[in-house]
Amino acid sequence: MTPGKSPSLTMLGTGTSMGVPMIGCDCAVCTSTDPHNHRYRSGVLLEAPGGNLLIDTSQELRLQLIRAGVHQLSGVLYTHAHADHIMGLDDLRIFGFRQKGPIPLYCEEVVESAIRRTFSYAFLQSETLHSKPQLEFRRVAAEPLQVCGLNIQPIRLIHGTLPILGYRIGNVAFCTDVSHIPDESWGLLRDLDVLILGAIRHEPHPTHFSVGQALEVIAELRPRKAYLTHISHTLEHTETNRHLPDKVELAYDGLRVML
Numbered sequence: 029m030t031p032g033k034s035p036s037l038t039m040l041g042t043g044t045s046m047g048v049p050m051i052g053c054d055c056a057v058c059t060s061t062d063p064h065n066h067r068y069r070s071g072v073l074l075e076a077p078g079g080n081l082l083i084d085t086s087q088e089l090r091l092q093l094i095r096a097g098v099h100q101l102s103g104v105l106y107t108h109a110h111a112d113h114i115m116g117l118d119d120l121r122i123f124g125f126r127q128k129g130p131i132p133l134y135c136e137e138v139v140e141s142a143i144r145r146t147f148s149y150a151f152l153q154s155e156t157l158h159s160k161p162q163l164e165f166r167r168v169a170a171e172p173l174q175v176c177g178l179n180i181q182p183i184r185l186i187h188g189t190l191p192i193l194g195y196r197i198g199n200v201a202f203c204t205d206v207s208h209i210p211d212e213s214w215g216l217l218r219d220l221d222v223l224i225l226g227a228i229r230h231e232p233h234p235t236h237f238s239v240g241q242a243l244e245v246i247a248e249l250r251p252r253k254a255y256l257t258h259i260s261h262t263l264e265h266t267e268t269n270r271h272l273p274d275k276v277e278l279a280y281d282g283l284r285v286m287l
């Protein structure tokens with residue numbers, strides 16, 4: 029973070045797992061010239077007093093970090109290990125060279141196992157430092173984490189049948205890839221200034237909230253502002269916003285929220 033700048037959260041990617049535009053799709057959203065309809069896969073940048081943090085590393089991580097002008101990285105928080113949330117991890121190599129040390133990855137054990145399997149070369153002694161990202165794992169549990177001067181509260185969410193994590197930083201919460209909020213998590217989502225909540229499309233989906241389901245959650249939690257994210261190509265930015273309730277909007281790549 030530049031000295032004197034306030035802590036913030038920037039949406040690096042607001043698209044669903046296939047991204048928008050989707051390969052080979054000629055629909056009005058995929059061919060739109062409005063940049064709000066161009067959605068990289070899911071990602072968040074936290075600019076904190078003690079450095080920059082990411083939530084997840086999507087396939088477009090390199091493009092996201094160039095676009096956001098990120099020069100330094102102090103760690104990555106993971107929500108879960110689906111491809112659209114981890115497959116850009118190799119792009120962390122540059123920070124290992126520059127900063128001459130491993131990048132801490134904050135995650136649950138199941139996510140660490142998936143990363144070790146998927147990126148096995150990164151953990152082989154035989155690989156030279158130039159050919160692998162330098163990483164170290166830090167365990168995330170139910171307790172809040174203190175990282176880079178931020179107090180970060182993990183929040184249990186359910187994604188289909190998979191337990192995953194959302195994160196609350198101060199009065200801002202980021203909850204993507206969610207189809208059910210367990211009883212114990214509702215209390216952690218009260219009194220929010222901003223809730224960023226996954227909502228993939230209008231039609232029901234087995235592992236994600238629809239727009240209607242997300243709006244029910246928002247009506248119950250009553251954050252001061254809510255943004256929907258992890259958006260498919262079926263939701264046109266301006267048209268969808270026109271029909272959303274007051275204080276609810278679609279998120280878009282580059283959206284910045286103060287922490």
Ligand SMILES: [Zn+2]
Nearest residue numbers: 045110112205
């Ligand atoms: Zn996803």
Ligand SMILES: [Zn+2]
Nearest residue numbers: 053055058261
């Ligand atoms: Zn399309």
Ligand SMILES: [Zn+2]
Nearest residue numbers: 108110187205
């Ligand atoms: Zn997922």
